[in-house]
Amino acid sequence: MDGKMFCFQCEQTAGCSGCTGSAGVCGKSANTANLQDELTGALIGLAKACGNNPRLETTTRLLVEGLFTTITNVNFNDEVLIKMIARVQEEKNSIVPDCRKCTSVCGNTSDYDMKNLWDAEEDIRSLKSLILFGLRGVAAYAYHAMVLGYEDEAVNDFFYKALSIISYDMSMEQLLPVVLEVGEINLKCMELLDKANTTAFGTPKPTRVPLTIEKGPFIVVTGHDLYDLKQLLEQTKDKGINLYTHGEMLPAHGYPELKKYRHLKGNFGTAWQNQQKEFDDLPAPILFTTNCLMPVKKSYADRVFTTEVVSYPEMVHIGEDKDFTPVIEKSLELGGYGEDHEMTGINGGKEVMTGFSHGTVLGVADQVIDAVKQGAISHFFLVGGCDGAKTGRNYYTDFVKQTPKDSMILTLACGKYRFNDLDLGTIGGLPRIMDMGQCNDAFSAIKVAVALAEAFDCSVNELPLSMVLSWYEQKAVCILLTLLHLGIKNITLGPSLPAFLSPNVVTFLVENYGISPITTPEEDLKKILG
Structure with a gap:
């Protein structure tokens, strides 16, 4: 380890370009960051080793666990990372035991040196980073589903394919479909986790x-x-x-x-x-x-x-x-507090609501559709995603406060804490703010959007629905790729665009999907509402 790091996978990365010193903005040391790179390279080597060799029963779980471990704000413990790297090496040696004895090394199962990715041409680096970071997000959802006994063969197979591709010499034209495939696989994975959670714990209720x-x-x-x-x-x-x-x-x-x-x-x-x-x-x-x-x-x-x-x-x-x-x-x-301890949300509210899953919202779909047809609901806003400490995130509070009184706010993930204690009233007996759940419950929002599009015989992009999203870490990346896979356009993203998006990749996203960075609540609402 050289005492310095390179990491630009989260929204708050230094200078919106990358953490390169002795520690990252998230608090992890350069040594921890480098060990996470070493772990990622070992996971890529393990995935490649399974290209022509049968996996063990433990292999997929190890890949998923390793990827999850490298997500921002998960693991700060070097000892754990060193042990996990050793586990990955042991797993690979069990799958291809003769590689170490080979006198004519082919490199097909070698660990990948992540410096090859960070030093790659910027467009290739950008697309491969989208694949890797999105894959880490998918792994988190797959891990939670595995805990409850649910797996999907297509999801599992993709981890091997995508990790291997990161080490391949491929063009932008070859990598772009893989980027969108991350989104496709994440949709399957979120659906799987939704099934796992509702089967184990029931359908959420408001x-x-x-x-x-x-x-x-x-x-x-x-x-x-x-x-x-x-x-x-x-x-x-x-x-x-x-x-x-x-x-x-x-x-x-x-x-x-x-x-x-x-x-x-x-x-x-x-x-x-x-x-x-x-x-x-x-x-x-x-x-x-x-x-x-x-x-x-x-x-x-x-x-x-x-x-x-x-x-x-x-x-x-x-x-x-x-x-x-x-x-x-x-x-x-x-012993806790000696007396009841009153806390509030950031806007002074003393309670919040949750539980508006697709099962609940679609249960009153007729009521919602009728409210739209009668003009009681003029617009839907999906305002959600990851929160963070960076200056500028009050945008989401101000945006929600300024939405029309006849509009509905769908929200999910921790970005909702910017406004979920606000009392914005109701429309037709339904609260204007509906918390659909965790970040993986973007699946619920997708289900609702598709159902509304079918009810009004139009595409999702033709609905009076706007997505104003905040991002911080890699689960937000895979959700964004899922929305792109579905062809959803005109997403407003903030508080800043990912540092790992090269200018050419940004241009592609703008021209093909209409993605735009947030500006001010006033300007963005004016643009959205025409």
Whole structure:
């Protein structure tokens, strides 16, 4: 390791061009970043080794886990990365055991040197980065589905194909279809995860979620993994401990099989990037189940627990046995607040709503369609995506506040925390803001959009529907590619365009899909509404 890094996979990368020093904006060190590159190169080598050789039962899960580990704000632990690299090498050696003995090395199964990608011609680098970063997002959704026992052969096969392609010498014309295929596969993967979640936990129902923390012991659960939450709920029932969701775990309140636990009380705090302030002096433990982990401050380091692919040096990690006893004991030790602790959203609201999945919204489709035909609903806005700390994200709050009173706001992912505590009233008994769930629940938004297009006998692009999206990490990348795969146009994206998009790739996206960066709420609303 040379003590320096190169990383431009997240929205907040330094100078909108790339983190190149001793540490990234996300807080990971250069050594961690370089180990993640080494892990990615090993995963590419493993994928190529399976091109002409049978996979082991463990291979696909290892590929998916490795890709998920390299997503921004997941793993800051060098020891874990070193062990995972060794696991990948061992897996590859089991698949092609004779390669190490070969005296005429062909390189077909060699690990890939990521510097070849970062130093490539900028358009090739741009398209291969879209493939790689999108693939990391797909892996996160595939991982959650695998936890619940769901896999899709087409999704699994694509991980091998796409990882191998990153090492190939290919032109822009050859790479562009693969970029869109990432979006196609992600749609399959989101559908698979939707099926896994609803089968395990039921169809989400609209639910009001308080932001007040009741007195007494409690645990804050953050991330995306609903099954981890379910296991913790089981282990804490009848122990006098309340559970509160945080960040992307908020939509858990809408699932019948989770909301039936009376000690799942409400939601703690606001979006993930505010954790260092909101967790300061918190009299309760925090369990991180997926990404959204920031460098841990000393003031609450003794209260942070990780599980699954999340890891941070010196933090207690809950292993595969899912014995949450250390978390439970810490909660009882700390005791929680002595009195009810009132918190609010960023706009002062004391509760939020969630649970407007496609199953719920399509259940009142006739009501929605009739409201459009009668002129009660003039426009739909999908305003959602990843949140972050970068200046300019208040745009999304101001945008939603300025939308016409006869318009509906569909939202999802953690970007909703910019405005989900606003009371914008109702239309025909339906709240103007409908939280459809986590980032993977973009599938719900797609299902609703397609159903509306069919009802009005038009294409999705002809609907009075506009997408105003925020992005931060790689799951947002694969969702964007899914929308492009579906041919959806005129998406407004912010707060800045990805640093890994070369000028020629940006031009392609603008000319073919009408993607445009956000400007001001006033100007963008004027453009959208004509």
